[in-house]
Amino acid sequence: MTRMSATARRLLAVLFVIIVAAFIGGSIAMYNKAFTSVSEIDLYTDDVGYALPKHADVKVRGVNIGRVTEVEPDGDRVRVQLAIDPDYTEKLPADVTARLIPKTLFGERFVDIYIPDGGGSGKLADVDSIAQDERGNAVELDRVLDGLLPVLEAVPPHELAATLGALSQALQGNGDRLGVSFEQLGKVFGGINEDLPALESGLQDLATFSQTYTEAVPDLIGALDALRTTSHTVVEKQDALRGSIQSVTTASNDLAGFIDVNKQSVIDVLADSRQTLDYLAQYSPVLECSVLNFQKSLVNSDDILGVGDEHPGIRVTVEVVNPRGRYLPNQDEPRAFDTRGARCYGTPGPGENFPAAPGGALADGAYQPPTRNPGPAVIPDAPDPRSSDAPITQPRQRGSVPDAPGRYVPEQPNRPLPPGVDDRPMGYENSPIEVATVQTIYGAAKGEAPESTPGWVAGLGAPALRGAEVTIR
Structure with a gap:
């Protein structure tokens, strides 16, 4: 065997490296589905979509039909790009929705394509995007799980396991009763939801009521403080007040005795006067x-x-005028x-005579x-005036009668009174002058202005001060 030249060995090494690199690159490309034809469809979700990892599974009824290729924000929504097998886009309806479901309680999420009841209409291949499933409690459950995950991560695992074990033992065998309880609780909350508008309106009215009484509290406190002075005065004058009550009781007893003895006479007089009063009313x-x-x-x-x-x-x-003549019997009766x-x-x-008849x-x-x-x-x-259909005569205003010419009237009774002055006859008792005097006394006792004492408080305390001498120091 002849020995290979150095150049040949170098070429073989380079070829080996190229083959290994091509194998690795091909494996990565196959893993990334680079050689697989897919249909790209956008899924728009709320902020729960950020929990989807890249290459997350896309399933329909448990069958894997694609993967997640991209997750990015789109305004106040999240755009999730799905790469789905074209064979399934031709079979799935166009009005499908998607739910983001964890594989386990707190595991990795995947996209679950939900086919509506009745099979839907159209083809998924004809649309560019689908929406998140908003029916039922799917979105609320996702948010609850997202909020619960940080809490569970902060809890030590052994304590969480012990708690879940105890909870499992407590619930074991009680599923039916627990289900009935939740069903009844759902009915209760359903009734509460129906009455929420009325409850909200009641709370708003309560807030208005509370605000009104909050504004009135200072006046109420001032009235109670003034009433304290009245109470002290009543206590000091209790003997005189007791004597007045006894006098009133005696007078009431005397009046009761008089009425008891003369009640029939009074009734007869009133009954006999009825016809006379009726005539007076008619000609009033x-x-x-x-x-x-x-x-x-x-x-x-x-x-x-x-x-x-x-x-x-x-x-x-x-x-x-013409006389009537002499009296004739059977004619002038x-x-x-x-x-x-x-x-x-x-x-x-002027210049006219009053008519004869x-x-x-x-x-x-x-x-x-x-x-x-x-x-x-x-x-x-x-x-x-006895008829209900008769017009009501308006009282004549003071000052409507002109002054008599050539006569001097010292009190000028025909002139209008100044504004706020009442012309009704009134004694000193229970008059505005008496109330103002008592307000002045109470204000001097407290070191405040007379107007700080309410008029009704002064009116209650006035009887106790009548006839008493008051010295202001």
């Missing part, structure tokens, strides 16, 4: 009309009396035929002679 609208007529007469009183004339006095023009109600008769103008002559049974100034034949009755 005439009162306003009469007052207005008197007002007009008061305005013209100076002219009537001749004030300022050389010869003052009342001047009257008397006109003689009194009869109550007149049914007119309450009416308001106006006053004549406004609204028609009285139907009293007597002969009515003709007259040249009978007045209007029809005058409507005033609304009956």
Whole structure:
């Protein structure tokens, strides 16, 4: 055998290295599926997609059909690129979804392709992307497991094993009862979910209520502090208060005895007065009309009396009207035929005489002679205040009656009162003046302004201070 030359040996060594490198490169390429035809499809998930490792499995019903080639962010989502066998993309429907499921409780995740009920429609090869399965609790379970993993990693393994062993023994044989309990718990939470809007509204109303009372607490504390002074005053004047109560009790007993003895008489008087009061109520609208007529007469009183004339006095023009004639039997007997109600008769103008029979002559049974100034034949009755349909008469405001000309009224009763002044008659007791006085006394006792004491507190303490002498130092 002839010895190989050095050049031949070098060439063989280089060829061997090339063959080994080609073998290794081919193995790596085969591992990376470089010689395998795949269909690339994008899967868009939430932040759970970051848990997928590169080359993670893609399965459908437990069969491996591809792998994960790339995971990268895409805005607020995660884009996962899937390399799937083209044979399966032709068989799978286009409306499939994907779930990210761990192989074990906390193991490596893989992509599980979920085929919808009914088989779906179209072909997966015709679409460019699919979405994450949002049905049920798939996403929530992924988030729970991601949050639980750091906790379990911080727990020592032997303690975790002991805890899981004890939990397994406790649950062994109780699966049915535990399932029933969870089912009932689910119904309870389902009912709570239905009432959540009402509960949320109630909590909002409670917050508003609490805020209102929070703002009112300072005023309430001030009122209670002022009430403390009132309580001390009541304690100091308890003897006088007790005497007042006894006096009121005696007066009440006397009044009760009077009513007990005369109750029937009081009832009879009220019953007998009912018809009279009914007539007064029926004709009460005439009162306003009469007052207005008197007002007009008061305005013209100076002219009537001749004030300022050389010869003052009342001047009257008397006109003689047709007489009724003598009384005739069976003709002029009194009869109550007149049914007119309450009416308001106006006053004549300057130079006019009051009509002889406004609204028609009285139907009293007597002969009515003709007259040249009978007045209007029809005058409507005033609304009956006893009827519920009658209009409500508005009270006349103070100052609406003009001053009488030529007369001096010291108190000017016809002028409007200043704003905030009440013209109703009122005694000193329970009046605003008494309340203001008690507020001043309480404020001086506490070293505060009188307005710091609420009016109702001063009103409660006023009876105890009546008749007492107060010295402010």
